[in-house]
Amino acid sequence: MAESSAQPTPVPTGPALPVVGKSDTKPTWCPGCGDFGVVAAVESALKRLKIAPYNVVIVSGIGCSSNLPHFLSSYGFHGIHGRALPVAEGIRWANHGLTVIGTGGDGDGFGIGAGHFVHAMRRNVDLTYVTMDNQIYGLTTGQASPTSQMGQKTKSTPTGVIENPVDPIALALASGATYIARGFSGDVKQLTDLVAGGIQHKGFAFVDVFSPCVTYNKVNTFDFFRQRVYKLESAGHDPSDIVAAWQRALEWGDKIPIGLFYRTERPSYEDLEEVLHAGPLLKQPAGLAGHESVLDEFV
Amino acid sequence: MSDLAVRAGGQAGDGIQSIGETVSRCLSRMGWHVFGLNAYQSVIRGGHVWFQARAGDPRPYSQGDQADLLYALDPQSVAVHAPSLRAGSTIVYDPEKFAVAESDLPVGVRALGVPTLEIARKYTSQSILQNAGGMGAISFLAGIPLELLHEVLRDSFGKKAGEVADWNVGAASAGYEFARAHAAPNDHALGRKGAPKLLMSGNQAIALGAAAAGCKFLAQYPMTPASSIMHWMAAHAQTLGIVVKQAEDELAAIHMAIGASFGGVRAMTATSGGGFSLMVEALGMAGMTETPLVVVESQRAGPSTGLPTKTEQGDLNLMLGAGQGEFPRAILAPSHPVEAYHATVRAFQLAEDWQTPILVASDLHLSENVMTVDREEIPTHVEVPSLFTVQPNGHDYQRYQYTESGVSPRALPGQPGLQFVAGSDEHDAHGHLISDVKSGIPIWVTERQRMMDKRMRKLQGIVAATEPPAWEGPAGAELTFVAWGSTIGAVRDARAALAERGVATNLLRFPTVYPLDPDRVQAELTKAKRTLLVEANYSGQFGRLLRAETGVHLTDRLLKYDGEPVYPHEVVARAVEVLNHGGK
Structure with missing residues (x-):
């Protein structure tokens, strides 16, 4: 395979290291929101990997969690609802020297954006997608989301949800993602590891994060998850075993696994796109100069 | 002859x-x-x-x-x-x-x-x-x-x-x-x-124009009559170094193109009315984030699935109004492959210069039919300037800086020290959101208005930078045809047929259908003794735009919406009718 999937430009270490930090914009999330843990983990992961902020683009859609790009010192694209991934893919193909991270919520990624989610994974585009999954629509003040559990009462489902929830981990396994993890914003240390692993992974890395909404979801709270989550790495799970990953993905109830479900090596889209073998697209020559003979086919 | x-x-x-x-x-x-x-x-x-x-x-x-x-x-x-x-x-x-x-x-x-x-x-x-x-x-x-x-x-x-x-x-x-x-x-x-001579379809001319203008990325979802743009690009992708992506849907196609453009390459998407309907929200996002984008809308007979393999100019209203709120755009409407080539080149330049979405309005009749072109009519040498137009200088960088033209310095991801967030929410000059906690607070109310003014100011520059209405034929003719896009072809041939019969006519064509300079258009229309508006749609959508912009109501019309192209004899017959009987 040609060296098409350029890894992020290494930045020399030292006291004046330009690392990703907080921006001058303060998060607007409710006090206690799970998303604080996620932005902290993304920041820590980028710092740990020493990726310069100017080589990072964080792309989001719309929703509380999609405000995340504003809170870090990297480049960002805060687009429209459900469309973070195709924007992120376009950025990667324009300049695959960049580290591209998609962020957003469960409604953004598994509801309105579900189609893009599936297709980005089957392409194995080399980006990291971190979803802040709170099982509720928060910004619109508390309607059911694609991951709300059966029976959950919300403003839009006063007598309880009557649709089966999307299982993001199983969906990712079925769609061909090559790095599939689940974190919990109550455990920033593990989440940092998972996000950092995703960024380092060549191919589509998906990290679904239980990120409780303290205002609108009174069911899936921090306590709810603290009582139920267990770590896959402590349970002897082998992330190279896809059958085991499927079994773990289906676990829900008193015991809910977090950690790395599955990881495999497969050429990324950027590896397989021959045009990108000549280097990042934005550095390649443009126009028809030298290609004038292209007109001959019209004679 | x-x-x-x-x-x-x-x-x-x-x-x-x-x-x-x-x-x-x-x-x-x-x-x-x-x-x-x-x-x-x-x-x-x-x-x-x-x-x-x-x-x-x-x-x-x-x-x-x-x-x-x-x-x-x-x-x-x-x-x-x-x-x-x-x-x-x-x-x-x-x-x-x-x-x-x-x-x-x-x-x-x-x-x-x-x-x-x-x-x-x-x-x-x-x-x-x-x-x-x-x-x-x-x-x-x-x-x-x-x-x-x-x-x-x-x-x-x-x-x-x-x-x-x-x-x-x-x-x-x-x-x-x-x-x-x-x-x-x-x-x-x-x-x-x-x-x-060279023989090519309108779509091939569009693809060639895009390549000449420096397009490096095309994302598209198959839809007649736009698909052959993707086919030509895909066939030449390796040679020309263009990434061609068939997306999962038109939503993805336009967002990928916007992402690629934000990422630093010239990017395009192409579709027909159905797909364009799906792209509408993203078009506004390109306008709001001030991301250059070229969108080809090759119309076919609607509404809905309509007549998938038949032609119409029924999407003008859609193109004019696509997207919630207001943002600057331009709609270029070529009538022939030569014009399609140049319009596409121009669309890329306009998108880049004005950092906003530019539409190329084609239709099945132009996109899929083949016409000859002389080599010198489509010079392949087009200047393709670097997109690295901003260099860090240690000063405060404002991606959406207020400027007289409305155009702000555009940095590209990967450039040190120029990090910003492009937001689809309303934002200030730095790109900081003013949409939630700040909205409604007096200084930010003013800021919102300033930012709207800044973006919309671009329209004045775009008017000046686009091709104005153009005359063909003798001045002072008894009848002036008014037309845009592919129907111009039948009008040109009809004019020749009328001239043979001793009837002198001329044509006022609109290579740019939006934005218009109302004073100039009004002045041009005033030169006409009698007009005949020719459009391939039911309601005379361009006539309505002209009336809205200039107050001039073109009452004599030839409107065709049966899916078939306009034929010269139809134009001739209607022209004779208008001249003899004063129209309807």
Whole structure:
């Protein structure tokens, strides 16, 4: 395979290291929101990997969690609802020297954006997608989301949800993602590891994060998850075993696994796109100069 | 003056398009200007399809009204097309397949039975080879030299075709010789005229224009009649270094293009009205984030799925209004491949200069039909400036800095020290959101208004940077046609026909349908003695825009929405009506 999937430009270490930090914009999330843990983990992961902020683009859609790009010192694209991934893919193909991270919520990624989610994974585009999954629509003040559990009462489902929830981990396994993890914003240390692993992974890395909404979801709270989550790495799970990953993905109830479900090596889209073998697209020559003979086919 | 039109008709799957392309190619290599009309249906087998290659001098800008030669592969083709044949025309058919009685044909139309199947059987059991014999006969009648037909056939099969190409050449010769033995060339038969011309569809011209302008990324979802833009780009992606992505839907296509543009390359998407409807929200995002973007909207007859393989100019209102709120845009409307090439180049320059989405409005008639172009009409040398226009200088960088033109310095991800967030929410000069916690607070209310003013100011610059309305024909003519996009072709040919009858007309065409300079447009319209608006839609959408912008109401109209292209004779008839009776 040609060296098409350029890894992020290494930045020399030292006291004046330009690392990703907080921006001058303060998060607007409710006090206690799970998303604080996620932005902290993304920041820590980028710092740990020493990726310069100017080589990072964080792309989001719309929703509380999609405000995340504003809170870090990297480049960002805060687009429209459900469309973070195709924007992120376009950025990667324009300049695959960049580290591209998609962020957003469960409604953004598994509801309105579900189609893009599936297709980005089957392409194995080399980006990291971190979803802040709170099982509720928060910004619109508390309607059911694609991951709300059966029976959950919300403003839009006063007598309880009557649709089966999307299982993001199983969906990712079925769609061909090559790095599939689940974190919990109550455990920033593990989440940092998972996000950092995703960024380092060549191919589509998906990290679904239980990120409780303290205002609108009174069911899936921090306590709810603290009582139920267990770590896959402590349970002897082998992330190279896809059958085991499927079994773990289906676990829900008193015991809910977090950690790395599955990881495999497969050429990324950027590896397989021959045009990108000549280097990042934005550095390649443009126009028809030298290609004038292209007109001959019209004679 | 020379004018020859050759038609071929049959069912889908009969190879009609190949016949049409071969004949068109022969005529363009003889040095004639050609207009090739491909009339087809949304079926892969069956139905009635036909192709017409029309060549002549002056340059044909439309399919014209009549034909001189018809190659009929089934009886339906005779029934459908015989009424369009001029006196002196010949129908080529195979008597083994069906009978044609000259007594049933219009006066002066002859039928020439050619044993095309019998010729084909000498080489193969595959009946498709009959077309080569038919083309041979047609070529003799049209004046196409046999060796040229051989050359075009061999080129179309490529070097690897081996005996199939030989069979075609052999069958073509047999058909040619049969016709020579049994008929005389048509009165309008053409000879060699000059240097070969380039033959291309509007979509190919758009793709070429995009490549010339420096497009490095195309994302698209298949939809007639825009798909062949992607086909050409995909076929040349490796050579030209263009990433071509077939997306999962049009939503993804436009967002990928916006992402690629934000990421630092010139990017485009293309679709038809249905797909464009899905792109509407993203178009506004490109406007709000000030991301350069070129969108080709190749219209087809709507509403909804409509007539997927038929033409219309029914999406102008959609293009004008696409997206919630207000943001600057331009809509360029070429009428011919030459114009399509230049409009696409211009669209990229405008998108880059003004950091906003630019639409190229095509339609099936322009996108899919083939026309000739002289090489010098599409100079491939286009300056492609670097997109690295901002360099860090240690000062505070404001991505959405307030400027007089409305255009702010655009950094690209990867540039140190210039990090910003492009937001679809309203934002301040730094890109910080003012949409939630700040909205409603007086200083931010003012900021919002300033930012709207900044973006919308670009429209003034865009008006000045786009091609203004253009006149064709003598000043002071009795009648002025007003038209945009592909219908201009039929108007041009109608003007020539009217001129032959001693009726002087002119044309005010709009290469840019939006934005318009109302004062200038009003001044131009005032020069017209009488106007006739020609549009391929039900309600006269461009007429409505002109009235809204200038107060001028163009009451005499030719509006066509049956899915078929406008024919010159329809324009002529309506023009005569308007001139004689003052219109409706």
